[in-house]
Amino acid sequence: MFARLNVTLLIFAVVLSGCAVISEDECRSGLWYERGVQDGARGRSQSLVQDLAQECQSYEIYVDNEAWLRGHEEGVEQFCTPDNGYQQGRRGRSYEGVCTGPTADLFEENYQRGFAEYRIEQHYRKLLWRRDNLERELYSLHHALRHTDSDSQRRALYFQHSRLEWELRMLDLELHHYGLFGPHYFTPGLYPRGFFSSAFFYW
Known part of the structure; x- marks a missing residue:
């Protein structure tokens, strides 16, 4: 102790x-x-x-x-180098505006580019996290539907199931824009709608 x-x-x-x-x-x-x-x-x-x-x-x-x-x-x-500006933004670090002179604009331009990529990647991870939770919730609903004899409870579970499936479809549409390999290999329009929800694909 x-x-x-x-x-x-x-x-x-x-x-x-x-x-x-x-x-x-x-x-x-x-x-x-x-x-x-x-x-x-x-x-x-x-x-x-x-x-x-x-x-x-x-x-x-x-x-x-x-x-x-x-x-x-x-x-x-x-x-205050262009490469470091990109690295600072890519890691999501804050910038305190210390760069001045001719290097400042180039540093900030690269910082903003890196920070934009950082935000995209964070959003992508958030979508995957939410999708994983939706899959778990749907699995629990399937289990509950198989083990209930109450009609009122079954209707409530079906309603909740439909709502979650709709959210999952909307989420898959958003994930679709990132392509198969995420924001690092962004290929818009390469994969068909609903591809991420198909039976042969697993996150």
């Missing part, structure tokens, strides 16, 4: 430490230029230095803002 309690407390402490902007040890290290490079390369905005200063001040340690900003500028240059 005590072992479980200690593990729980350890996990709780890790979670709390993960919420902090910066740890006391990091504040005392004084590596502000290096920290700025790291934060800039992660796409964090310059306003972060205010949070760092406030956190370190609670330990009576002062942040070298100028060193952090110099490092941050270098880190942002690493961050």
